Amino acid sequence: MELICPAGTPSALRSAIDAGADAVYCGFNDETNARNFPGLNFSRDELRKGIAFAHSRGARILVAINTFPRAASVALWQRAADDAVDAGADALIVADIGLMDYVARRHPTQRLHVSVQAAAANPDAIAFYVESFGARRVVLPRVLSVAEIAEITREVSCETEVFVFGGLCVMAEGRCSLSSYAAGKSPNMQGVCSPASHVAYEETAQGTTSRLGGFTINRFAPQEAAGYPTLCKGRFSTAHGDGYIFEDPVSLDATMLLKGLRSAGVAALKIEGRQRGRAYIESVVRHFRRALDTLEDGNEADIVSLKPFTEGQASTLGAYRKTWR
């Protein structure tokens, strides 16, 4: 199984490859990708140099152009695709069918991956992308169990890729409107979930209060572990009580499921976190590299705690091991 690792900066890209990434995914510094944060991502020149570095080390670069183009600005997304192809990207990760159609027609030999943002969660949907646009791989949404992944992988004619570590989206990815509701911007269109421009923290004697777009979404006691300031991980008072009503602040860690994912026929494992620092990337990538190598040698992967890197200082197997059905 390939290890697909995140990079938000050229330094992070080099760290990921040094730590054992088979491929690194990254995006341009604009709204064409789902991690459009200040100071993050790659200029055209940085991408070109990053690809040259990766190829010199036998690694691949996948370019995420995985937001949904606005009707009046389609050219921005098309130009991103053209430039990524021109820079020598090994694959484009795309969510929008219009952009996939453009890439398939304009760059017919370019390898195309279906982004998790497309929320392609069943064989029929995946077959559509394969047959219509020649997609070679689909990144499966984080709502499937390992058994469901195995079933889908058996039925489809392209590779499947799944997340093994990092942030979780509880919503149908690419279709969540929570961030838009609070801040007028979303990961789907502008590439930002809970944009920093709309986030505020206030330190008081009671702890830290986080706000998004003027809404108070959480308050953490002084020593209480925290998560990202997203509405889905906010704590609210409702008729059913107080607490996390959508999702607890936890991160996915599927280290103990690697063997099962391999048996399921999964081609690639993805680590979330292009917004994270080099220290995260170096540690998490090295952990999974070692776990995969151990698995290849016929042994069980070591369970090293990656808890310090997790949201809320806690991890979960998420939907991979569903306990709520």
Added chain:
Amino acid sequence: MMNPSAASGHLPTIPPLLALAIRPLPLLPLQFALDGFLQRIVRRNPGLLDRLGEHRRARFGIRPLDLPFAFIVEAAPPRLAVVRELPQRLDACVSASLANLLALVEGRVDGDALMFSRQLMIEGDMEAVLALRNTIDDAGLDLAVELASLFGPLGEPPRRSFEIARNRLTAPRESR
């Protein structure tokens, strides 16, 4: 493998007695040295601040929680002031232990992990702070090397001294 505890910020703090002992010291010599150091780093690393983009003019308050003083840092032009108390009118304020702040500058810890474990506090303009964090993380600064460059051919002893001090300061303590 990088120690996950160290890379996520479980680092020692300055002993309170030591912090108390340095409280009466005058700040001007420290400001003179650190301001010169900052300017030197910016000169030696062209393009270092490009990622700050529209936040180049932001004024950041940096508050080491275990020291009796704080810093006001500006990127363009590079300027650093040492103060007893941070003023109200800053674009953003970042608070953490000295060890974690130094580790952040060198990209040895992950800022999000520090936030999750409540070892890093941020107030003010979050966009400016994110831009600063990503700028610094990409820069790959090694403060020991930067310090050695101040001393030219005599830079090796200060570099080694800094590395020893850094290793002591950034040796992970027991995870909570």
